[in-house]
Amino acid sequence: MTDITRLTVAETHRLLSDKKVSAVEVAQAYLNKIQGSDLNAYLSVNADATLEQARHADQLIAEGKAGTLTGIPIAHKDIFVTREWPSTAASKMLEGYMSPFDATVVEQLKSAGMVCLGKTNCDEFAMGSTNANSAYGKTLNPWNKDVVPGGSSGGSASCVAARLAPVATATDTGGSIRQPAAFCGVTGIKPTYGRPSRWGMIAFASSLDTAGVIAQTAEDCALVLSKMIGFDHRDSTSIELPSEDLTASLNNGVNGLRIGVPRAWLDKVNPELKKSIEEALNEYQKLGAKLVDIELPTADLGVPVYYIIAPAEASSNLSRFDGVRYGHRAEKYDDLLDMIKRSRDEGFGAEPKRRILIGTYVLSHGYYDAYYIKAQRVRRLIAEEFDRTFANLCDVIATPVSTDAAFGYEDNKDPLSLYLSDLYTVPGSLAGLPSMSIPCGMSSKGLPFGLQLIAPKCAESRILSVAHAFQKETDWHTKAPIGY
Ligand code: GLN
Secondary structure, X not given: OOOHHHOOHHHHHHHHHOOOOOHHHHHHHHHHHHHOOOOOOEEEXXXXXXXXXXXXXXXXXHOOOOOOOOOOEEEEEOOEOOOOXXXXXXXXXXXXXXXXXXXXXXXXXXXXXXXXXXXXXXXXXHOOOOOOOOOOOOOOOOOOOOEOOOOOOHHHHHHHHOOOOOEEXXXXXXXXXXXXXXXXXXXXXXXOOOOEOOOOEOOOOOOOOEEEEEEOOHHHHHHHHOOOEOOOOOOOOOOOOOOOOOOOOHHHOOOOOEEEEEHHHHOOXXXXXXXXXXXXXXXXXXXXXXXXXXXXXXXXXXXXXXXXHHHHHHHHHHHHOOOOOOOOOOOOOOOHHHHHHHHHHHHOOHHHHHHHHHHHHHHOOOOHHHHHHHHHHHHHXXXXXXXXXXXXXXXXXXXXXXXXXXXXXXXXXXXXXXHHOOOOOHHHHHOOOOXXXXXXXXXXXXXXXXXXXXXXXXXXXXXXXXXXHHHHHOOHHHOOOOOO
């Protein structure tokens, strides 16, 4: 019998609907594997709750009421609140926090019949690019335990790469789906800002936070994302568009498609990665796509703009963790102010504290115009540059996800150089555009490389079909780390 945990969502669905395997058996196989794993990809597991959901899925299948996702296991990033698993955002601040409700995305996937396997590790409050910022220990990359799995959704990417879940939810504020997907050799999609609901996502930077999916294939991403998008009146920035079946146009192909390539971005990356990206672009050309050289000079300002806007919003969002309304409360204190100070000092790790300081500074009287307002203006210019490029030159943009494959946990600890490493992912975030990362090669050290695809607003179905066209012709996405 095949190892069920090696299958994609689409393949698992076929076994379930042919009644070759039950949802309980599938869930149990993953739970066993999770128990034996040393990657620290999961922060919480609740086998009873998982098996209860699996039994319910089996009942629906038996009654002929199952959909494509019924009985398929999924892991949720610990940024989404869940009623049956603690929701911590990988922070001591929320240790043991049990939410009275499920996030919209969690609720949507549960009503599609998916079975939750547990919550995945991440950087604290989704701030980071390595997973080293988790208060509960770092997640390891199954390709090589000395290198980072990426972040902030490192737990979601690592667990999909190690086949500890066929698919996982993740969140992306400035690259947190795409960069870990690239570093772990899996497929990730950050949809258009506002398409999936933010309700029940522990907030980092509300004008950027976007829920998405990490899976083995673009097809699986399409299957799961289709159930996550749609208007939600509980999210004030939710886009009023009806839900969409993103699998309908998966096989559209790329014949005649214009792929914009910012050549200057390619020149800044490791030569091996550059070669892999060029090979991927050649593959697209063979499939009938046309490559167009483009320039995105304003997007080059993405990092400074992002590292003003995101901390500014974070400093406001994190003010709710005061030991009264939410979060850890210090045991010993003198008066109310002292209680708040000590609670925040004990509850937050170094990175959230750094962001709160930066954010408070750029919003403060005297600096607000110079930093925050200026950053908002440049953000608008970046979005307009993308709009013009799509209107005049190309249908999708292809770029590297980062400048290299995953780096060592010991190699890069300086916050500023980590911020700078987000240079290719933050522009798409600032413009709110759907962006994907797909495996496109392997370094000589055996670490995966990722190709980023960016599309105009709400063109999720377009980038998914572009990614699918590549995955039909190549096998980078099928590669799993040895032993997993
Ligand atoms: N690495 C970026 C940061 O540290 C992005 C994080 C994210 O997308 N959540 O802010």
